[in-house]
Amino acid sequence: MQLSRRGLIKSGAIIAAPTIVPSTVFGQNAPSNRIVVGAIGVGRISRGHDMKEVHRHADAQIVAVCDVDTVRLGAGKELVDARYAASTGKPYSGTRMYHDYRELLANKEIDAVIIATPDHQHAPQAVHAVRAGKAVYLQKPAALTIAEGRALADAVKATGQVLQIGSQQRGQEPWPQFHRACELVRNGRIGTLKHVEVGLPGDPAGPEAPAMPIPRNLDYDAWLGTTPEVYYTETRVHPQDSFEGRPGWLRMEQFGAGMITGWGSHHIDTAHWGMGMEHSGPVEVWGTAEFPRSGLWDVHGAFETNARYANGVTMKVSGALPNGVKFIGDKGWIFVTRSGSVTPSDPTSAKVDPLVASDPKILTSVIGPNEVQLLKVPEQHRNWLDAIKTGAPLSAPAEVGHRACSTCLVHWIAMKTGRRLKWDPKAERFIGDDAANAMLSRPQRAKYAI
CATH class of the missing domain: 3.40.50.720 (NAD(P)-binding Rossmann-like Domain)
Incomplete structure (x- = not known):
């Protein structure tokens, strides 16, 4: 090695x-x-x-x-x-x-x-x-x-x-409950959808980390890619002796936005799936977050952001909510998550069912042949291989993935600015806020740029 x-x-x-x-x-x-x-x-x-x-x-x-x-x-x-x-x-x-x-x-x-x-x-x-x-x-x-x-x-x-x-x-593997929840919501089993709650964790502050010699086995310049040159320290990159644990770059805004895109790309995508907003996004967003004041890691910690969509549905995203997605309608609610723990990474946390509703009868409801039938695919990698071989439809194509990620980043920009922002999901720009629009992109080092 x-x-x-x-x-x-x-x-x-x-x-x-x-x-x-x-x-x-x-x-x-x-x-x-x-x-x-x-x-x-x-x-x-x-x-x-x-x-x-x-x-x-x-x-x-x-x-x-x-x-x-x-x-x-x-x-x-x-x-x-x-x-x-x-x-x-x-x-x-x-x-x-x-x-x-x-x-x-x-x-x-x-x-x-x-x-x-x-x-x-x-x-x-x-x-x-x-x-x-x-x-x-x-x-x-x-x-x-x-x-x-x-x-x-x-x-x-x-x-x-x-x-x-x-x-x-x-995908139907490993968590078919998300497809089931979204299909029930899209077919009105909780009435008219009014509000969505998305539970995501934050990240802790990190230690101070002085500069270290770049390991001979690492092309650090290529690893930095499009982002600015900064000194090497192992805490910034990945462990040199292990594949275990979350690497330090996940907690640095130079390389990502933190859990709002880490877990948010999954849960906000699920929320959009149930809302029927997979090719759009919110029209207004606001919120607050705590950011570390010292140490190398600087992504958000505790936070709460809110959004409003053109159809009047509102969304709250917060680390204080159970990890998962809750759809709330005028006739009931559905909550869906991956596993039996509110916090999957902590097996000692409170246990919940992966799919629950305000009335158990909601979950046994049969979707009729003339109702909304959401695309049902096997595990995501199998779906990808099928699309390559036979042209089978993808469950998460580029545009859908981009819209989930862009919505996460709109929430992140609201955290950073602390202002109530108007968002145009068609133009993908903020309305009347040049400072927020300046955060839609970042300079890229030419040798690695798109």
């Missing part, structure tokens, strides 16, 4: 074409029938979720991995090689390594890519990928800024490529 970039280049691993895995790994799925996949970013999320889910399917083959940290790159190769070795019962070492994702994208044998990098890399890498003719599975949130999200959605439309946002709450 202790590989240097020079060693990789010397070995030719970075630029070599992928090796097709023997057909014995996939049974009847011949190479011509398989989707050839590259994984960009092979850290915690990719190892434990994205590559793991793609590996379940015999009609997809991960042939290449890419990471700016050569230790993680080597570990990613070992993980994929081990999977194919286990499938054949024979040693396998054919997975290719790339240090620069643009070199991976230049490989015409690769059909599709999984992008599981830090949030600030999502939109630039995905835009470059679809322009290179690759289908994309993109971890949420869709973008660092609203302008980047719009550029991403427009690039997907212009290229016609398949891009799925990793919004797992839309």
